Each structure stands twice: as C-alpha cells, then as structure tokens.
Amino acid sequence: MVNRHVVGAHYGLRDWLVQRVTAVIMLAYTIGVLAFILLANGASFEAWQTLFACTWVKVVTTVTLFALLWHAWVGVRDIWMDYIKPVGLRLTMHVLTLLWLAGSLVYMVKVVWGV
Template sequence: MINREVVGAHYGLRDWLVQRVTAVIMLVYTLGVLAFILLANGASFEAWQQLFAFTWVKVVTTVSLFALLWHAWVGIRDIWMDYLQHVGLRLTMHVLTLLWLAGSLVYMIKVVWGA
C-alpha cells in the first residue's frame, strides 16, 4: 500500500460554490439594473438619486458589490496560486490583491451609502 500525502489548500468545492453563488447574485443585480434602465426610458440623474434613496436598493447594491469583490478574490487568488511558483512573489501578490479589494470595499461603501 502506498501512503500518499495530499497537499494543497482544499478549497475546491467551497470555491466552486462561492464562484457560482456570487455569479448568480451579480447576474440578478445586473438584470435589475438593466430593467430599470429599459423601463426608465432615459432616466435622469434625479431618477437614479430617487432609486438609490431607498435603503433596500443600497443594501442590494452593497450585497452585489460585496459578491463581486468575493468573486474577484477567489478567482485572482486561484490565478496566483496556479501560476506564481515563487512563494515570496505569490504572497506579495496575495497581499496587494487583498489591499486593492479592501480599498475597493471602502470606496464602494462611501459611494453607495454616502459616508
């Protein structure tokens, strides 16, 4: 009997599921925005302001943008793990990616919630 040591992060099923769920969230949000654009018939800035005056729109937008950032993290992390063999470079790229995504999250909250 051969003892085989399995290595790796074992993210497979969880990452696959995260990618699918976040993609569905983004798709539903995108279809909602497209429906607003088509039904608003040349919506003005004031119409967009009225739409985003509703708290539920801000919450749905925040959830969708958070899904986008999580989706991006899983995808980019997998790219770094698959294609960057040098551990130091891979760690640097992971940290830079996390910083970029964290900055995007802060900016997203500022834009959506006006904080």
C-alpha cells in the same frame, strides 16, 4: 492503510460554490439594473437619485459589490496559486490583491452609503 500525500489548500468545492453563487448574485443585480434602464425610458438623474435613495437598493447594491469583491478574490487568488511558483512573490501578490480589494470595499461603502 495507505498514507496519501495530498497537496493544496483544499478550497475546491467551496471556491466553486462561491464563484457560482456570487456570479448569480451579480447576474440578478445586472438584470435588475437593465430592467430599470429599459422600463424607465430616459430616466433622469433625479430618477436614479430617487432609486438609490431607497435603503433596500443600497443594501442590494452593497451585497452585489461585496459578491463582486469576493468573486474577484477567489479568481485572482487561484491565478496566483496556479501560475506564480516562488512563494515570496505569490505571498506578495496575495497581500497586494487583498489590499486592493480592501481599498475597493472602503470606497464602495463611501460611494453607496455616502459616508
């Protein structure tokens, strides 16, 4: 039996799948918003308010924004892992990225749900 030394965090297939699934979620949401814009000829502020007052729209928006944050985390984390070699600097960049994304999540909840 040959022992192989395998390096890396073994994120491959999971990250590939996360990137594809989150991209499809964001695409579907974008198509939905574009359809609303095109079909609601000159929608007023009140029309947008009415649309986003629906709980299901808030839920779909929250899921989409969460998908965006997860998509960003996987992509940026991979960039840091591939291109920043000093471990301390890479860890710092990971932490700063997580803090930024966590702050974005809090702000997203505040905006979408009016908390």
